[in-house]
Amino acid sequence: MSIDWSGIFVPSLGLLEVFVRGTIIYLAMFAILRFGARRQAGQFGPADLLVIVLIADAAQNGLGKEYGSVTEAIVLVLTIVFWEYVIDWLKWRVPALRSVLTAPPLTLVENGRVVPAALRHESLTEDELMGQLREREVEDVRDVKLARLEGDGRISVLKNK
Template sequence: MTVDWSAVFIPSLGVLEVVARGTLMYLALFAILRFIARRQAGQFGPADLLVIVLIADAAQNGLGKDYQSVTEGIVLVLTIVFWEYVIDWLAWRFPALRPVLTAPSLKLIENGHLVPDALRAEMLTEDELMSQLRQNEVEDVREVRLARLEGDGRISVLKRKV
């Protein structure tokens, strides 16, 4: 097996074109994510992760020679962001659609007792759950009145009154 050293070091696109594509895609993504996608980092769920992966792939296409223009890459990114916005708006505007469009929360602990079926359904070990509880300043399951795995993947905890 031989290495084509010229393909490794000699760009297939002009260096100025690579800089221009990179600059335009960066500025477009910055604007899109800054002004359109306004979720806080702590609220990213599986659907948001999917959008980020798709945006990354769409942006990559606009950076290389697969598309004829950066505009096509930007339009693809805007299309993905548009559909994410539409789904969020539908879930907000029409409560009847929420069970279809968003993941429901799942009860993991109730009145200091684990809900084994829920842990099994989510393949969540007690050690993983305890790690999440410690992040919520809970040392013992018996301190918890209610803990739920939210649709965005976070675990919310309500402590018992002392």
């Protein structure tokens, strides 16, 4: 078993082409993400994570010559961004579709009591729940009026007064 040293170090594409492809993809991704809608700065839900993964994979297709053209990669990324926008618009504009397009909130704590069935449903341990509550400055579950797992994956907490 020998090592193909030239395959490791000798580029299969011209270095200038790699630079140009990388530059075009980077600038296109920057423009798409910079000027796209910003719904929830700093909050990423499961749908946002899916879009990021798909965009990364689509952009990768244009980086190497064997994967396709830069134009195809940009159109693919724009298609993903387009559908994300359409789904967000439908959730906002058509209330009847919200329950289909967004997971409903799930009550985890109500009036100071943990809802065990909800934790089982989400495979969430009480320790994990308490960690989330501590991040919101709650030391004791009895201090919680309502805690819900929102459709975007965040846990919202209302404390007792």
